[in-house]
């Protein structure tokens with residue numbers, strides 16, 4: 544196997560980093576950077592059909608982000624609620640199906656209600672699959688999946704001999720999604736920070752210096768072009 548028959552990235556996952564630095568460089572509070580980041584989310588989601596991206600997964604809030612100041616955490620939660628309220632109509636009209644991954648237990652009920660409603664409202668859409676990772680951590684997801692699987696074994700619904708790398712991912716938050724082809728991280732950091740650990744086993748990675756609030760449709764198109772010229776082997780030797 545050399546290149547995949549179609550070398551476009553259909554599922555792109557993005558670690559949206561650099562909002563804080565973007566704001567600090569302008570002498571503004573960090574939350575201003577997050578607000579600019581939310582604007583970019585809108586633009587990038589809208590660009591997906593044009594760029595041939597059918598699945599976009601974005602890291603909005605990690606299980607580690609609770610360690611930030613109370614002001615920043617509260618501001619981010621307000622921003623997520625505002626984004627859902629303000630964007631729901633357009634997302635629905637533009638054919639975007641929205642899903643959320645991550646542990647909802649720790650999130651405030653008002654936010655969880657908005658998330659549930661948006662998922663339900665857009666469930667019939669098929670043009671773009673937008674997945675927002677909120678209170679998400681890859682290890683946490685795998686541990687929660689293992690817990691659910693153990694319950695099924697204990698209840699006699701699953702034989703331990705059936706557990707393998709095809710059945711296990713059915714317990715992950717992403718069970719309905721294809722694996723990402725490409726994982727992008729903005730802002731110059733070359734780390735994956737607990738994002739989609741299981742799912743990105745064969746993904747290509749792209750670490751770019753651009754800060755998330757500067758990540759335009761053109762920057763996105765450039766990243767996708769570079770992906771198109773790479774060779775993916777999935778462990779095989781080129782023939």
Ligand code: FPP
Nearest residue numbers: 559560561562563564577580581584603626
């Ligand atoms: C990382 O930048 C960014 C976040 C923790 C939040 C991501 C949130 C958004 C892009 C806002 C909108 C999202 C949605 C879904 C509406 P950072 O704060 O760690 O930046 P820094 O490394 O420069 O400090």
